[in-house]
Amino acid sequence: RKLGYAIVGLGYYATRVIIPQFANCRHSRLAALVSGDPDKARRYAAEYGVPxxxxxxxxSFDRIGDDPDVDIVYVVLPNSMHAEYTIRAARAGKHVLCEKPMAVSVAECEAMIAACRAAGRTLMIGYRSHFEPHNLHAMKLAREGAIGRRRYVHAEHGFVAGDPGQWRLKKALAGGGSLMDMGIYSVQAARYLTGEEPVAVTARASTDRSDPRFAEVEDLIAxxxxxxxxxxxxxxxxxxSNHNRVRIAGDRGRIDMEPATPYAGHSLRLVRDGGEQRLAPPPGPAVNQFVGQLDHMSESAAxxxxxxxAGEEGLQDMRIIEAIYRSAAEGRTVRI
Ligand code: NAD
Incomplete structure (x- = not known):
């Protein structure tokens, strides 16, 4: 049987990217919608056949516990709401897929893991690159020695933020700036390509506080x-500024991905032995990364x-993110 998803938050990512993908899933189906806007909910319900x-x-969200059609709650809300809805979903007896960043603090991530564990429910974070063929192939090549001993990862993620009124630029809703939203992909890539956990971080931030977009959150952080x-x-x-690039270099070669983590149109190059090859990776677990993620969640829950x-993966990134912020604020190296 296909497991039923309730989508919480009907914004861009939920409605334009995720919901259309249920049509391609083998183990997942759209079962319910949660929104503060009844007209919007009815519109999408009509389009996708949700009763x-x-x-x-x-x-009324907590009544979802009585809905046998819903197995999994997918939290696609602004970052500061992830912890509350994950915990309420677990208490209602549902499995949870939660978008990145998992939450806005280590303490929240720990509370989410504890709530899902206490309820005996599965918790997964929306790290779609783990279901994407180019990233999976890069991980495999790096792990199996294709570039020799792994020495260096360079990872850049960013875009030009527009509307100063958007939630991403409000500290209370986003938890932070570019690091929370995009830098998390750079942190993830460093971890999944080296296969190691960092022990220390040294960071610098640079933000023009007179720019109305950056009154509350950071712009550039390295x-x-x-x-x-x-x-x-x-x-x-x-x-x-716009960035989407990851490189890992070893003592026998390097792997370059640009763009590295888009929705589609990835590129992967292997540079080794004096030559450079563009690689077409073997197929991933599903027709695309979104379907792979949804069906993996369903199979894990079942x-x-x-x-x-799992939640521990989101928690580890949040530990590193907090250490990056602390290092930038205090101007010193922070041990993790
Ligand atoms: P969005 O602004 O398009 O959608 C957010 C939704 O939350 C909207 O429907 C909004 O109405 C609702 N909402 C409820 N309470 C709100 C409040 N108090 N303030 C503002 N909005 C409120 O944002 P999005 O781009 O869809 O991002 C949603 C989540 O998904 C974020 O956590 C983001 O990091 C994540 N995301 C992940 C990816 C990915 O590739 N994995 C891509 C985009 C977004």
Missing amino acids: ERSLYDYR WTLDFPSGAISHGMSSYS SGGAPIV
């Missing part, structure tokens, strides 16, 4: 992560097995 009884708002093997990663994120990007 009226399966529409919830933020107050950091160095030190790994136990001696490998180093330079990472950055920005809300004032089997009780740990998802490959």
Whole structure:
């Protein structure tokens, strides 16, 4: 049987990217919608065949526990709301897929993991690159020695933020600036390409506080992560310039991805032995990264097995993000 999803928050990512993908899923289907805007909920319900009884708002949300059609709650709200809706979903007895960043603090991530554990429910974070063929192939090549001993990762993510009124630029809703939204991809890439956990971070931030977009959150932030093997990663994120690039270099070659983590149109190059090849990776687990993610969540929930990007993965990134912020604020190296 296909597991039923309730989508919480009907914004851009939920409605334009995720919801259309249920049509391609083998183990997942759209079962319910949760929105503060009843007209919007009804519109999408009509488009995707969700019955009226399966529409919830933020107050009636907890009644979802009585809805046998819903197995999994997918939280696609602004970052500061992830913890509350994950915990309420777990208490209602549902499995949870939560968007990145998992929450806005380590303490919230720990509370989310504890709530899902206490309820005996699966918690997964929306790290779609773990289901994307180019990123999966880069991980495999790096792990299997294609570039020799892994020494250095360079990772850049950013875009030019527009409307100063958007939630991404409000500290209370976003938890932070470009690091929370985009830098998290740079942190993830450094971890999944080195296969190591950083032990220290040294960071610098640069934000024009007279720019109305950046009154509350950081724009540019850059950091160095030190790994136990001696490998180093330079990472950055920005809300004032466009970036989507990852490189890992070893003592026998390097892998370049640009763009590295888009919705589609990835590129992967292997540079080795004096030559450069553009690689077409073998197919991933599903027709695309979004379907792979949804169906992996469903299979994990059905089997009780740990998802490959469980809550602990989101917690680890949040520990690193907090250390990056602390290092930038205090102007010193912070041990993780
Ligand atoms: P969005 O602004 O398009 O959607 C947010 C939704 O939350 C809207 O429907 C809005 O009405 C609703 N909402 C409820 N309470 C709100 C409040 N108090 N303030 C503002 N909005 C409120 O944002 P989005 O781009 O869809 O991002 C949603 C989440 O998904 C974020 O956590 C983001 O990091 C994540 N995301 C992930 C990816 C990815 O590739 N994995 C891509 C985009 C967004």
